[in-house]
Amino acid sequence: MTYGFDTLAIHAGQEPDPRTGAVVPPIFQTSTYAQDAVGAPRLGYEYSRSGNPTRDALQDCLAALEGGRTGLAFASGLAAEDTLLRAVCRPGDHVLIPDDAYGGTFRLFAKVAERWGLTFTAAHLSDVDAARDAIQERTRIIWVETPTNPLLGIVDIAALSQLAHDNDALLVVDNTFASPYLQQPLALGADVVMHSTTKYVGGHSDVVGGALIVNDDELGETLRYHQNAMGAIGGPFDAWLTLRGLRTLGVRMERHCDNAERIAEYLSRHARVSSVLYPGLPEHPGHETAAKQMRRFGGMVSFRLADEETAIAVCNRARLFTLGESLGGVESLIEHPGRMTHASAAGSALEVPGELVRLSVGIETVDDLLADLEQALA
Numbered sequence: 001m002t003y004g005f006d007t008l009a010i011h012a013g014q015e016p017d018p019r020t021g022a023v024v025p026p027i028f029q030t031s032t033y034a035q036d037a038v039g040a041p042r043l044g045y046e047y048s049r050s051g052n053p054t055r056d057a058l059q060d061c062l063a064a065l066e067g068g069r070t071g072l073a074f075a076s077g078l079a080a081e082d083t084l085l086r087a088v089c090r091p092g093d094h095v096l097i098p099d100d101a102y103g104g105t106f107r108l109f110a111k112v113a114e115r116w117g118l119t120f121t122a123a124h125l126s127d128v129d130a131a132r133d134a135i136q137e138r139t140r141i142i143w144v145e146t147p148t149n150p151l152l153g154i155v156d157i158a159a160l161s162q163l164a165h166d167n168d169a170l171l172v173v174d175n176t177f178a179s180p181y182l183q184q185p186l187a188l189g190a191d192v193v194m195h196s197t198t199k200y201v202g203g204h205s206d207v208v209g210g211a212l213i214v215n216d217d218e219l220g221e222t223l224r225y226h227q228n229a230m231g232a233i234g235g236p237f238d239a240w241l242t243l244r245g246l247r248t249l250g251v252r253m254e255r256h257c258d259n260a261e262r263i264a265e266y267l268s269r270h271a272r273v274s275s276v277l278y279p280g281l282p283e284h285p286g287h288e289t290a291a292k293q294m295r296r297f298g299g300m301v302s303f304r305l306a307d308e309e310t311a312i313a314v315c316n317r318a319r320l321f322t323l324g325e326s327l328g329g330v331e332s333l334i335e336h337p338g339r340m341t342h343a344s345a346a347g348s349a350l351e352v353p354g355e356l357v358r359l360s361v362g363i364e365t366v367d368d369l370l371a372d373l374e375q376a377l378a
Contacts, residue, residue: 005065005181006250013060014243025057027240050228054236058243059211062201065180065246066193068213070220072227073239077176077196078104079232080210082112084192085141087226088170088219091117093140098125099350102149102174103342106350122349126286128159135167145174146183147290150302150337150358152277154286157293161189176200176328181253182295186215197242199328200299203252207241209234252330255363256299259332262366263359263373267303272310272377274355277302300327301359302337308354312336315357320364320372327360332369334359334376 003011016023030052033045045051055073063071074080085108089095097109099122109120123134125144135142142164146155157173164171172192173185179200185193195201197209214220227233234242257280264278279290280297290297305311314334315323321334325341335341335358342352361369 008064009061009249010247012064013057025054025240025243027236028053029236048236049231049233052233052236052239054243055233055239058239058246061243061246062180062195062197062211063213065249066175066213067184067186067215068193069215069217070224071211071213072220072223073197073234073242074210074212074227075232075234075238076208077174077194077198077210078108080194080196080212081105081108083226083230083232084172084194084212084223085113085118086116086230087222089113089118089140092138093118094136094138095120095141095143096123096125096131096134096139097121097143098145098148098153098155099123100148100151100153100352101143101145101350103337103344103350103352105143105145105174106342106348107344110348111344125155125160126153128156128163131160132163135163135169139167139169141170141172143172143174145177146293147177147279147286147298147300149177149300150342150352150356152177152279152284152286152300152302154279154284154290156289157183157185157188157190161191164191165189177298177300178294179249179253179328181250182257182298183293186213188293191216191219197245198326200253200256201246201249201328202242203245203249203329204241205326205329205331207234207238207245209238209242252363253296253299256361257296259363259366259369260299260301260359260361261297263361263369264301266370266373267301270377272305274304274306277304299361301361303357303359304353304355305357306355308338311355311357312339314376317376318372319375320368321359321376327358329360330363332360332362332364 059071170191193213195211
């Protein structure tokens with residue numbers, strides 16, 4: 001039987017406990033396991049860095065929701081990224097990244113991986129020709145976000161997958177903004193899906209985590225080896241909280257999208273707003289591509305004002321929208337990317353416009369959110 005998304009979110013990797021019948025997976029809060037004999041660990045469990053039943057339940061569910069064969073959970077999204085880079089790249093290799101990538105991703109490449117000998121180029125990956133022109137002989141990965149953070153750019157996953165494979169490279173898709181509910185990159189040809197599970201997957205701003213999901217068994221084993229060897233795993237309670245969040249992902253994303261669409265429409269008519277960046281708007285340059293590869297258009301909205309001073313003032317005046325970093329929780333957040341999440345990109349080709357404001361639209365009553373924006377923009 002083929003199950004729908006919401007059924008998988010509630011049941012994949014989460015069979016009732018065979019001993020007690022508990023319908024929620026237990027938290028196996030243990031570091032080590034009793035073995036039946038020397039060299040005979042029970043069910044393969046030896047040490048919780050290498051394997052933990054609660055983490056396994058989360059990994060199985062993530063793989064099912066992304067249509068993958070192997071899911072791996074990490075302590076953070078950046079831990080997942082770092083593990084992936086060191087598993088598949090070597091010093092001297094090259095990676096293409098978006099020219100509006102998440103600031104933490106840019107920092108990882110520019111301040112950490114580059115010192116290790118990995119080079120990178122920031123390119124406008126929404127333009128397949130620009131991506132093709134930026135590929136080098138030693139390009140190992142084309143790394144994409146879609147939608148991007150914070151400019152909400154859209155990348156054609158299928159087209160870039162073909163480009164990557166034509167050049168013996170891997171296509172890695174950061175699917176954090178879309179979540180597995182709205183977009184499944186593996187089905188479009190991607191080789192690796194990455195998540196900051198801190199965001200929509202967890203959904204309640206109470207746990208930090210990351211994930212990698214793949215279809216190729218050999219690549220999955222390579223990543224599993226590095227997950228254990230590098231050790232950047234979260235604890236059992238982190239896995240349990242993230243798994244709890246996954247159970248309601250579908251219904252939450254529907255409300256996030258409903259609210260974001262209303263807010264994008266409101267902002268597009270506001271006299272003080274110069275432009276709205278939301279792929280659900282017909283005038284967005286990536287609208288047609290997003291409509292082709294996404295179920296809906298997501299809960300993230302960015303907009304531009306007259307100048308940086310105005311943008312900061314609006315962020316500071318918001319009340320129901322909490323001024324804070326991160327995204328994807330049930331509560332609405334507002335931030336100034338240039339001074340906050342993307343400060344590490346200042347002075348680089350990825351510097352974020354100072355007049356930009358980013359909203360993570362939560363699931364509150366939308367009329368209350370609109371009223372808060374009205375007073376903040378007044």
